[in-house]
Each structure stands twice: as C-alpha cells, then as structure tokens.
Amino acid sequence: MELLQLRYFHEVAQTQHMTNSAKRLGVAQPALTQAIRRLEGELDAKLFERAGRNIRLTPCGEALEAKVAPLLAAFDEIPLAIAQAKGQERDTVRIDVEAATSMTVDAIAVFRATVPQAAFVINQANSEARWDVRVRTVTPGGGGKPDARTSQVFRERICLAIPKEQAKGKSVCLADFADAPFVCLAGTRGFRGVCDELCLKAGFAPNVVFESDSPDVVRKFIALGLGVGFWPERSWGALEGSDVVLVPIADPGFARDIVVETAKHPFGQKAAEFHALLLEFIRRRMGEADS
Amino acid sequence: MELLQLRYFHEVAQTQHMTNSAKRLGVAQPALTQAIRRLEGELDAKLFERAGRNIRLTPCGEALEAKVAPLLAAFDEIPLAIAQAKGQERDTVRIDVEAATSMTVDAIAVFRATVPQAAFVINQANSEARWDVRVRTVTPGGGGKPDARTSQVFRERICLAIPKEQAKGKSVCLADFADAPFVCLAGTRGFRGVCDELCLKAGFAPNVVFESDSPDVVRKFIALGLGVGFWPERSWGALEGSDVVLVPIADPGFARDIVVETAKHPFGQKAAEFHALLLEFIRRRMGEADS
DNA sequence: CATTATTACGAATAACGTAACGATG
C-alpha cells in the first residue's frame, strides 16, 4: 500500500473516470489500471466496478475514499510544516545550562527585551538533547577539555561563606574547618562536582551535614548561620544576611571555570546573537575574563 | 516522499538508533541511511544529526515526527476499515426505485421487522449510483429491454380515475375524454413517461391542466374531482374519496410493466433475501405475475 | 465505429544488500 497508489485512487475516486484521471495525473491509462489493481489486491477488496463504459466506486471504495482523502490532505501539509519548523528554528535558541543558571536566565530576559520573537528551549544538564549554547563549569586545570567547539572560559574564585565572627583574616585555610558543619549542593556534576574534586586534591574532607539540589535552599541555610559552604565569588550573587561573609580560600586551586560552548555547525541566527550577548553579559558581571 | 520512507523515519525517530531500527525493520543499515537521506533531500531539511556515535532528531525531525506519527497510525487502520465496510455491505441493500415506491417501502418495513440489522440505501431514479435492487416501470411492448440481468416483470392495467357519475359502463374510451381536464404527474420517466408513450400510440392528446411531481398531490386532486387522471390499477392503492371510481381503458395497450432487477454480480446476502421478499410482496399485492 | 478499460511485454528507474570506509568513545 504505497502513497502513490492512494493518490491515484483518490484522483480516480473523484472523477470516476480512468482516462481523464490518467491525463490529470500525467501517466498512461494502463499504469493507472495496474496501480488500482495492485491496491485492490493488497486490500483484498474491489474498489471500482464497471458501469457501462465507465467505472464506479464500490461501497468499499467509498469507505476507502472517506479514509484516504483527509490523510492525503494532511500529507500535503508536511512540506509546509517542515518549512515552518525550519524558519522558526532560526529564531530559537536551545540552551543546556549546567551552571550559572541565574546569570543565564538574566541574560535571556535582556535578550528577549531586544528580540521579542526569539524563542528559548532550556534543558538542565540533559546532554542527550540538542543545544545551541551550553554553560558548564569545570575545574581550572582539570579534565575540562575546551573541546574543538568554540568556547569561552571565565574563571572565578570559589570562596567560603562563614559566620562573620569567624572571619579573622583576608582568607581562610580549609584545615580550620575540618569539624565545621558544611552545607552543600547535591549531585555530582556542576558546582558540587568541582568542589568535591578540589577538596579531594587538597586532602580535605568536609563534614557535610546538609545537602539540597536547590542553590536557593543552600543559600538560605548559610545565610541563617546553620553551617558554612562553598560559594562562587560572583556568579551566584551576594549572600543574604548581614552576619555571613564571603572569604577567599588560602588553599591553592580553589577556583572554577565557567565554560560557554556553542554547537559546532548548524545553529540559527538568533542563537549566534544570543551567544554574543551572553558572553558580554557574563564578562560584565564577572569582571574578569579569560579565553 | 513515499510511505515506506516515512515508516522508516518513524521507527528511527523512536529509537534514535539506526542499527537497532534496521534490525527491527528487517533491512540492512545502509538501506535505512539511504532512505532517510532521500527523505531529507525531498524535504530539504536535516532530520537527524550525529550525536557522538549515535544520532539524534533535529528540531525539524521532531516536527516531522509529530506530523507523521498519527498519520501512520491512521494508515494502519485502513485495512480494518475496508474489512468492516466489506462485512457491513453484506447486510446493506441498495435500492434504486423509479416506480412503485409505496410498495417498495412497505416491503422494506416488513423486511426490517424480520432482519433488524439490515441497512438500506435508497436512491430515486439515480442511475449513476450503485444499486442491488432496482424497480422501474416500462411500457409492455416497448423499448423496455429486460436486460441480461435477472429481472421480474409484473403487469398491471392502467386505468382512468373519473367522477362516479361519468362512469357509465365497465370501461371507458379515451376519445370520450378529449376535452376533459387531466391531472398528471410531472417528469418524463416512470409512470408519466409510460402514459405519454401510450397516449401517443393511441393518437390521443390529454388536456393537462395540472401537473405535480408528487403522486400524493395528484391523488388528492383527482379525489376532489378537479379532473381525471391515469392511475395504475393496484400498485398505488385505492383512491380516496367516494365520488371517484377507477375504470379500465378500452383502448388497447394501456398497461405497464413493473420491472424488478437485481445487479449482475456482487450483492450481499441480505440483498438477495430482500429481493425474494420484494417479489413475493409485489406478487401478492398485484394478484397477477409474469416473468 | 468510436470510446473506454484491460492485458502483455519490454525498458527504465529506484530500492536493496554486501563490502569497504570514516568517525567516535
């Protein structure tokens, strides 16, 4: 049961005339007859019957025509739908955000104010899905391979958020917090993964008393003084609560790289524009930039 | 854009895996790749893109899948729909009724009481449409060719309906009604055609003062005594009104044949049963039967 | 006898399968 046969059938069902339909279809009459015959054989039902010199739909043929007509119309819409999808895609930006979420959504808000017709599809660390722009975080020296893709790296220090009264100098040593309660993000990738990796290198094992997969919750716990926690210097914004301060860590290597990647080949015009804006946006907020 | 290509595409879109899909489809992997490539070429859009070792739907591919999936499901229903139509047709009787309408519908009522699941499709003298049973009327000797099809003929006299006081004998001569007002059916086929033909043969020209395409209206006019009119002896039933009588016509040839035909080949079981009942029904009402 | 649908047969097109290749983790 091929699509061409059904198109032929539909045409003949409308005109109830082989010769005329053959002309309109641009094929020879025998080809039409054969195609109809094949269809009848596959469906095991007579679709037309002779009525004098002409032919006429059988009841089965009428049933088939009722089924087929709307389907063929739907098929003819497919190329249009594809073209629309292709056109729409030019204004769609697909983002895979694994870090720096708040900065990214802020950038999106700014972008949409400038380009209202832009559409966004945002996944969180779902590497299966397609993405035009991706924001990840890696350890500075570590396995973070910048990849063959165009990428841009911003480095920032990882600080420790501690109660104000414990802040004695310009920086702190982790060893002083061997027994302190830690509040951490949950999960293995992103910021948590970087912190775990760095602690491992420094030979330090934080006493994690509370975890959450929401940075906002972690922020609140730290702000309430319930524990200390790692905190990126800038990208997460200032900590609320006046009795908590952010101090650099004296131990070496406590920093992270935020990597902004763009898909290799095909990404729409608006994705490129957004990428440029996102880089500028992050650069301004971070105050420092490295490639 | 062939149906097979779309089936292949649908399968691959679901698994996002060429090799597995090829196995499930029972074709070689290269054939799958080629089919997808052809489809992409026709639609002028990339449908899949490489994601590492595997492949992934592009946005256009997702749009196509959304369009195609329900259509393929609908196509798979076609054979079932045809089978249903074929089965249902066994209990459907298609009738083309050009004469003896009241008797036919009475027969249908009787038949349905016996076989409730039977369905009827009734057209009035629409020879284009398909019919299993056909009821026509022809002049006895005339061009009415009983056809190669199985047919059954019932002959009845055509009488004249006249006011009772004018009825002087057992029959009347048309010449006596040369100036009488006639009430006739409109149209050229059926009973009217037979009457016109017979009058022409008899060298008689009725003075038609009123025509209607509805036998019921004609019946009323005659019953009210507004004119005289031709009336089949039995098949239209008795005339209402006690001051009108039905008298035979002395002029020769005033009769009509009611022809019941059955379609040559394919008509369902119930159509055959109804045909038998209709013949018996008419035979009983007419009192006389000829083949 | 003119028109319409069907059958027969040769030719062209397109799909498939095997094998070799390229890419990727």
Add this chain to the structure above:
DNA sequence: CATCGTTACGTTATTCGTAATAATG
C-alpha cells in the same frame, strides 16, 4: 579496537509506457 553510521557499487524488483485486446453504447 569495538561500535555505529556513511559511502560505493553490483543486483534485483517494481513500475511505467507502448501496443494490442476486449467490452460497451
């Protein structure tokens, strides 16, 4: 190096078109 997708090429199968045949009014 093992797996997956792609390209190359020879083979097979299906479909189409021309011509001849049958049926119908």
